[in-house]
Amino acid sequence: MTRRRLLSIASVVASALVWGTSFAVSKVALASIPPLWLAWLRFVCATVILFVWLLIRHENLRLRRREILGMVVGGILGYTLNHIFENVGLALSTASEISLMMGVFPVLSLIVEGLMYHRKFSHMELAGIVLSVLGVALIVGPGTLSGAARGRRLAGDSLIVLSGICWAFYSLLVKNLAQSSSPAKTAMFQMLFGSLVLLPLAAAFENPPGQIPAVAAWAVAYLVVLCSVGGYSLYNYGVTGMTSTQAVNILNLIPVFGVLTSWALLREAILPVQAAGGAIVLAGVVLSLRVPSEVPASPS
Numbered sequence: 001m002t003r004r005r006l007l008s009i010a011s012v013v014a015s016a017l018v019w020g021t022s023f024a025v026s027k028v029a030l031a032s033i034p035p036l037w038l039a040w041l042r043f044v045c046a047t048v049i050l051f052v053w054l055l056i057r058h059e060n061l062r063l064r065r066r067e068i069l070g071m072v073v074g075g076i077l078g079y080t081l082n083h084i085f086e087n088v089g090l091a092l093s094t095a096s097e098i099s100l101m102m103g104v105f106p107v108l109s110l111i112v113e114g115l116m117y118h119r120k121f122s123h124m125e126l127a128g129i130v131l132s133v134l135g136v137a138l139i140v141g142p143g144t145l146s147g148a149a150r151g152r153r154l155a156g157d158s159l160i161v162l163s164g165i166c167w168a169f170y171s172l173l174v175k176n177l178a179q180s181s182s183p184a185k186t187a188m189f190q191m192l193f194g195s196l197v198l199l200p201l202a203a204a205f206e207n208p209p210g211q212i213p214a215v216a217a218w219a220v221a222y223l224v225v226l227c228s229v230g231g232y233s234l235y236n237y238g239v240t241g242m243t244s245t246q247a248v249n250i251l252n253l254i255p256v257f258g259v260l261t262s263w264a265l266l267r268e269a270i271l272p273v274q275a276a277g278g279a280i281v282l283a284g285v286v287l288s289l290r291v292p293s294e295v296p297a298s299p300s
């Protein structure tokens with residue numbers, strides 16, 4: 001395995017680590033800030049931070065004509081729609097069920113990538129995806145599905161499926177933009193365009209937040225710095241060194257890191273079945289990564 005591929009894998013794993021804590025942190029923020037306004041605040045602040053960082057690095061911020069459409073569409077898919085569906089879904093459902101629903105992301109990515117590239121997938125890749133989904137189910141626990149069929153929670157879980165479809169297309173766009181734009185530049189412009197679309201939607205459908213308590217402000221700061229600036233930059237870098245399906249499959253580590261973080265910070269007990277689920281997820285990720293990345297830069 002080459003050094004470049006190792007760095008790509010490490011970057012996506014690191015993004016899964018910071019995103020694994022985002023559900024609990026978002027729940028804290030959602031207690032005081034409506035879902036659309038939370039997404040807008042998060043990405044506006046992250047855009048400013050990335051803009052300053054790119055200026056310090058003296059990076060060329062001009063966009064070529066062929067890049068503009070990818071930045072706009074990526075912003076709408078990966079930031080506007082993805083986080084509308086995620087935040088509203090999280091407000092309607094439970095964090096554990098949302099974590100479970102993320103197990104369908106690799107399946108959705110597999111379908112989208114297969115349709116776009118007319119690609120055939122190996123038995124090993126398919127086995128890795130199936131193992132990861134089973135592992136996620138064990139981590140969350142079978143009992144969490146008991147209320148999923150009821151109104152609000154069913155709607156919230158369904159929105160996460162839509163979020164996964166948006167993310168699958170976003171991952172393909174990021175790979176195509178990687179040839180001419182750095183990960184930080186791509187994230188900055190896509191957050192900017194995503195925020196511009198989010199603002200009128202938030203103003204139309206939600207009341208703006210009033211006084212934001214300190215705990216919610218700290219939650220937003222965490223989401224901005226680690227989950228948005230750090231997470232997206234790492235993911236955008238890592239996805240360029242593998243197929244989008246492999247990258248999304250690594251994101252099945254998110255619930256694993258969520259459980260470990262709860263134990264380390266909150267001293268919540270880890271059940272044996274959860275530990276077994278984590279091991280199965282890791283096995284699925286390893287299987288999916290054993291196949292080299294040979295996807296072309298753009299759909300045929």
